[in-house]
Amino acid sequence: MNIDLSTYKGLFTDYTELRCQENNSLVIGFLKGNNTTNTRLTTSGVSARVYKDGAWGFASSPETTADGVKFVITTATHNAAFLAAKERQDAPPLPHGEVTTHHDSPPTSQQLNPEQFVAFLQEIDHYIATNYPGLASRTVTLNRTELKKNLLTSDGASAFSLLSRSLIQIGLTVEQDGAPVSLHEVFGGRGQFETLFSTPEALYPKIDQLYEHLMRKREGIYAAAGLKTCILAPEMTGILAHEAIGHTCEADLVLGGSAVGTKRGQPVASPLVSLVDFAHTAFGETCPVPIFVDDEGTTARDTVLIDQGILKGFLHNKESACHFQVPPTGNARAYRFSDEPLIRMRNTAILPGKDRLEEMIASLDDGYYLMRPSNGQADATSEFMFGVTLGYEVKDGKLGRAIKDTTISGLAFQVLQTVSEISQEFKWLSGGMCGKKQLIPVGLGGPALKCQVMIGGR
Amino acid sequence: MSLKELNTYALQALEEAGAEKAEAVITRSEKTEMNLENGALKLIRTTVDHHLRLTALQDQRQGSILLNKIHRQALAPAVKEVMAIAASSAPDPAHDIAAYQPPKIFSKGETTPDLDLMYQRVKAFTQQVAADFPRIVLLNAHLDFTRQTTFFQNSNGVDFTVNQGGYRFAITFSAQEGDSSSSFNNTGFFTLNLDQALLNCGSLRILLDQANQGQAPRKAPGKFIGDVIITPDCLEGFLHSLLGITISDGPLIAGTSPFQHKLNQLVASPCLTLASCPVSPEISSGYFITSDGYEAQNTPIIENGVLKTFLLSQYGANKTGLTRAVNDGGAFVVTPGDQPLAEILKGVKKGLLLNRFSGGAPSPNGDFSGVAKNSFYIEDGAIQYPLSETMIAGNLIALFQSIAAVSQERIDFGSALLPWIYAQGVTISG
Structure with a gap:
């Protein structure tokens, strides 16, 4: 070195x-x-x-x-x-x-x-x-x-x-x-x-x-399969931001036919939702994976993907920025010395809202509170899935029985339209690794969300 | 000093530093890779790498180090550090190294890539796809040639040299219809040479043809318990998951494996015969030695539904008192059944053709749930339409116990040889 x-x-x-x-x-x-x-x-x-x-x-x-x-x-x-x-x-x-x-x-x-x-x-x-x-x-x-x-x-x-x-x-x-x-x-x-x-x-x-x-x-039970109103804990929202939205906004995937390709400037989520891929600093603190200069030598800057429900932009390297005639965003990253830089996220987060998590749970009559994610995957169609290793049923505003391991899925931009409450509480998930030809460390963050998702179960 | 001489020198250095048992492994690899992005050839990569793994055992304590600086000057500090790591470890009498076996040199595949032929094959592939499957978008694809040489030596006298070379092709694609796009799908294969057109290998033609049909996807009708035909592309992942939670080191050492006491007992449908064949001529990639340093052998894993072996490493075997596996798993060969796929399909009342499963890691008890991707709804013995937003859930062990048929046809991925399997009792919700 x-x-x-x-x-x-x-x-x-x-x-x-x-x-x-x-x-x-x-x-x-x-x-x-x-x-x-x-x-x-x-x-x-x-x-x-x-x-x-x-x-x-x-x-x-x-x-x-x-x-x-x-x-x-x-x-x-x-x-x-x-x-x-x-x-x-x-x-x-x-x-x-x-x-x-x-x-x-x-x-x-x-x-x-x-x-x-x-x-x-x-x-x-x-x-x-x-x-x-x-x-x-x-x-x-x-x-x-x-x-x-x-x-x-x-x-x-x-x-x-x-x-x-x-x-x-x-x-x-x-x-x-x-x-x-x-x-x-x-x-x-x-x-x-x-x-x-x-x-x-x-x-x-x-x-x-x-x-x-x-x-x-x-003592957990199987979740009941189907479309449910759920409260995603901040740890779950972070992976939603990354898998469901962030990947579809990577410019190489946009060029490959991602669902967001024709939606710039259009509403894609509830007006409550804003989403940013932070370069290195958010809310006055250093992010989990701070990137100041990317592996093409571009100064990394925050990239707003969704602002109050409107799709604003994509994540770029120099070549895709040239194609879309916008400045590069500093998202070209490589994991090992033997890897070429690819368009990758850095610290992708849905911004916090005004609700309180406790009150969000209390307002849910019948649904699930989903707390811990496992692995996740995204798709060009914006259909996402991720595993849930810890969650509870919610009945009449109270946490009930725990549920067994399950998976949630949905079309990201449909799910984001159903977001009705967003918590003030915000958390970064700092141990994430993203796989896209190469592995790379990423930061995933978010508040708690109340929304409707498909849940796998019996 | 050659790499082999350097490896011998490293092993001696470990023994001189006080290691009671020691192992040194040098691997050198050179890869040439052509990359397609959105249908265009965009990048050629040449990567050279080598690494040295040193393992030392002292007073039943084991430490290891892996570095990719393999010149003689780097050895002394590496040996010193691995001895310090070993000394810091907690003692465990189960740690050991491979027993003596006669020295051997293994070789397979070509030694250098044919760059022009690689280019021709990739160009022909893109032209054929554009002509035969006009809706297909090749998001990315890469054809690489990798040549790898490994020297494996230990203080019990194990001395193996392995030379392997071959081509790997992988693609990610979707199908475009107007402004909308189908789900991504991906597949690939390994081959020792480029004698055949890429499109004729693995399951490429089948998957591209399915995706190109352009029928609008829909949800499965409601929630029901149905059947699934699991395609060869999807089957390999299910096999790895099943074996990972049942017969590998982790669950057997922890004592949490559902198959802990099931050796030579029925654990799957009698229709299923699964072998791991890393040194079979049926498998183009494969491997010659295990990660422990034993010469690999082919082995049946499940024979007519009966569990024939655990996939335990030497450490896992010592820890559990069970027998060490003769290979590291993978290189799956599933024996074909006696029905053509078309006949099996006719027998499905209501279910899915499952091309890809996108789900959370299965629970230790085998429960799984996830999204059926690039899949098709089947009713009354015929494929009806492609699916979207459809989830499946079940239990892996029950799934493999429920196999009702295995297809005659198999796909040769070079790294595995797999049929379609027909299983039952999966919760499907659209």
Whole structure:
């Protein structure tokens, strides 16, 4: 990572991005008290991407040496030239963004050593085993990730960015009538482990809450399948913002026929709904995945996708911005050194409203309060789905029995038209990873929503 | 120093640093990839990577490290760090490395890509799709050639070299009708060479033809318990989910597997025979060694509905006292049935042709629910119309127990060989 990329500017013959990157991660896992995993992973390397007459060439190498850098620039240039000569596309040059420089500061906190990490997790595992001996199984997993990127473009942009995330995932399993019932939760988010997790004890009240939910889920019922009025907790709204709306507004998907393609300037949601893909700062605080400069060297800016129910815009890289004749938004991101930048979300959130969650639940006669999501998927049609691992039925304004794992779905823009209340309470989901050819960390946020969705069940 | 010599050197360094048992694995890969975006060839990628994985065991404590700096100077700090990680771990007598097996070199596939042929195949594919399936939008597609060499050595004398090369093609597409678009769908396949036109491989032609028909999708009629014909594209995911919650390390070590005591017992319909065949000539991709360092073998998993093996790693086997699996799973081959798909379809009173399932991860007890994507409503033995906004729910174990028929036809994905299966008792709600 100490290589001076500017030394190689002379090798650029066309529009070129040169990126040196290192990804570090530490994974320590306990399964039912057994230390099944204790491993550290480091991958680093250099890549170049070159644009010529509408064609792209890309190359990467793990060698962050002069030879490695020369190899990726010449190979990427050759790949672009090969394709440009074959395809002969009539494409305009990419837009020149403002020349930008950005430099993140390195972490300052003292890092734990390997023994301290293991001891920290062991203490949590011991707490669960001692306090909840009736569990059939338990998992305690640490996943600490750090992405360091150094970027130089032929436009003159340069940036050093650092993204850290530290997560502890707790999974609890109990048996009911011989069948396992599980619940898990992820704690932590952006930042160093040492600043996010002061002591194991600080997590105990949250683990106790998780156990209480599990005990209620153990007695849970199947949701009744069909269209229901539901209150989505902020954790659920975040994934709705990402899966259901954010993906359909990625300009590459818009060009591929996404449902929003012809809807700019039109109402697509209740006027209560506003949705923003934040670059790095929201509500005066740093977002879970702050992006100041994207991997094409564009200064990242907030992008309003929906303003009071009206569809306002899409997420862009330089090439799609050129196509739509708008400025690039800074959404071109790559996960590993060997990945090319794709149009990706950063911190996508529905903005908070004026209602109180408690009163929203009290106003629901018959429906569900859905609290924790699992995985989700989106579609060009705006049809979304995501798993629900924790939820309760609501009858006459009161929480009732827990429900078993289920899935909700709907057409995003129909669901958003049914939004009747939005809470003041807002929460970021900071452990999210989005998969679109490559994985990438994303932030998902939102308030609680009252709306109608399809729920899977019996 | 060659990569093999470097790997041997790394193993020696671990032993000299005090590892009682040690393992060193170097993998080098080189990929050439052509990318289509919205129907146009947009990008060529060349990626070179290599990584070194070191594992050390000391006093029953295990640590490992993976890095992609594999020059000699990087080894000393890596060895020091992996020993520190091992020392920090909690002891567990179940950790071990593979037992001695005679040294062996495995080779499969081509060594270098034919870039011009790759280009010709991709161009021919886009032209054929445009001509034969005019409603199809190729959102993205990529054809890659990957060559990988792995050196696997451990302190018990295991010394394997694996050379593998081949082409992988994957596409994501939708169908356009006026201003509206169908759901995305995706499929792909692996092949050792580019002898055939891409469109003739895997399930491409079938799926593109279905999507191109342009009939407006509708919801399934209300809520009912119905039948499903699960297509080969959809089946692989269901198989991975079923085996993941029943016969893999996690649930068996935790003691929560619904199949914990079901070895050699009926766990699925007698219509189902499933094998994992990583070294079969029927599987073009596959693998030669397990992640533990054992030479992989083919194995039946479910034979006429009877569970024949757990998919336990060496650690999982030591932990549970059960037998280690002879492979890592995957590379699925399902034995064909005796009815053509068309005959099976005629027997469906009310249900779905399930092309893709978009759902939450199944519960540990097998419960699943999600959206039936790119699927079709079937009534009175005939496909009626494509579906939208239709959910299905059921239990994976019950689903595989309810299989009433398996098709004669199978799709060869290169990485799996799968038929259509006809199962019953799924809640369908539109």
